[in-house]
Amino acid sequence: MSDLKVAVIGVGKMGAFHVDSLTRRTRGAQVVAVNDFSPERAAEIAGPIGARVVADPFEAIGAADVDAVVLASPGFAHEKQVLACLERGIPVLCEKPLTMDGPTSYEVVRAEAETGRSLIQVGFMRRFDTEYAGLRSLIESGDLGAPLMLHCTHRNPEVPDSFTSEMAMADSVVHEADCTRFLLGEEVVAVTVLKGTPTSSAPAGVSDPMLVLFETESGRLVTVESFVRTGVAYEVRTELVAERGQATIGLDQNLQVKQAGRWGGTISPDFVVRFGAAYDTQMQRWVDAAAQGTIDGAGSWDGYAAAAICEAGVEAVRSGRRTEVKLEARP
Known part of the structure; x- marks a missing residue:
């Protein structure tokens, strides 16, 4: 061909x-x-x-x-x-x-x-990343029992000053929205955002970091730490908490060196290197x-669902209130 x-x-x-x-x-x-x-x-x-x-x-x-x-x-x-x-x-x-x-x-x-x-x-x-695919297979196997919670971390080293709290939701947390659906196999029905003390590098009025809470249709909870101005590196991790154990991906356990009384390694500098x-x-x-x-x-439905979740997330950022995700009927 x-x-x-x-x-x-x-x-x-x-x-x-x-x-x-x-x-x-x-x-x-x-x-x-x-x-x-x-x-x-x-x-x-x-x-x-x-x-x-x-x-x-x-x-x-x-x-x-x-x-x-x-x-x-x-x-x-x-x-x-x-x-x-x-x-x-x-x-x-x-x-x-x-x-x-x-x-x-x-x-x-x-x-x-x-x-x-x-x-x-x-x-x-991320659906094609070996660690995410492996975690999904582990969940589907039932070896750890029913999944109860996911704890996600999404950190970037830096973003432009024009990158707002709403953009963090639509551009960064959107991946966790899709991964939640991919890993747990169900829809997100509500989003809550907690905005704590911002980093000193965040522009006035921008909440960074933020803690995002997803609720799924069966009642499972997913926390997402969104921190896009860490000044460190690109770090993406997910921990599964299940009935009979836990599993974590994204630990960046690459080459580690011990020398002259010190040990250390490297963390992915950006999303292209990591993924x-x-x-x-x-x-x-x-x-x-x-x-x-x-x-x-x-597919397109996955893109639509992620957009709806992020719309609810942006509203939660602005209002400070739990916001329901509204999905239309699937054609």
């Missing part, structure tokens, strides 16, 4: 990583078209791999030689671009968010349902599925 011909829309840090993954580490794929709001950036990425630069993202999506699309464009552009992929009937791997809010994400879900096909995959890459292998696995599985006209990963 010939290689899957892919257009990549948006080649910032994430999009450029995807181009590199498709070109160097993924079998059966070829990037044929690149689009970005910066033509210079698009040319910089497209030139070395022999892809063409397409100024209009919709022209790239509609190109006759494009079999599938990777969307790494800004979130506000996703809705129309995803719908254009649906109109063409080609698979799309869309970085989160699916769209900027719950209602528009639900409209995308409905539009896909009308096609009768699964064409939209949302880039929740690089998961991104590559996600890409290979998506390419294999897209070649068959479908997807293999989080």
Whole structure:
């Protein structure tokens, strides 16, 4: 079979990583078209791999030689671009968010349902991380009994001053929202946010760190520490508390050195280093599925559910009150 011909829309840090993954580490794929709001950036990425630069993202999506699309464009552009992929009937791997809010994400879900096909995959890459996959398998095995709680930590070394408390919910905690659903296999029904003493590096009015509490439909509890200005490194951990034991992933137990009366190691500096292998696995599985006209990963409903959870979370940040997650009926 010939290689899957892919257009990549948006080649910032994430999009450029995807181009590199498709070109160097993924079998059966070829990037044929690149689009970005910066033509210079698009040319910089497209030139070395022999892809063409397409100024209009919709022209790239509609190109006759494009079999599938990777969307790494800004979130506000996703809705129309995803719908254009649906109109063409080609698979799309869309970085989160699916769209900027719950209602528009639900409209995308409905539009896909009308096609009768699964064409939209949302880039929740932790589902492809070996530790997260292993923890899910452990839960499903029942070896530790029923899961009762999850305790999650999500820390970044730094973010721009423009990164607000609401953005921390929509851009960082969204991953814990999806992981909660992935690991426990049920929906989140309510979100509460506690805002304590902020770090001195947080701008005025920004709550960092925050403690987020998810409640699931069966009554399980999930805590999320969101701290995006640690000044240390990128740390993502999850502890499962079950009836007959506990399990923890994300301990960064890499190379440790003991020398001259000291011991130490390294922590991942950013999300690409921590989850690089998961991104590559996600890409290979998506390419294999897209070649068959479908997807293999989080779908549009997962993107919608995460958006609805984050909307409730943003409201909880602003109001300081427990906020229910409202999901429409699944088409």
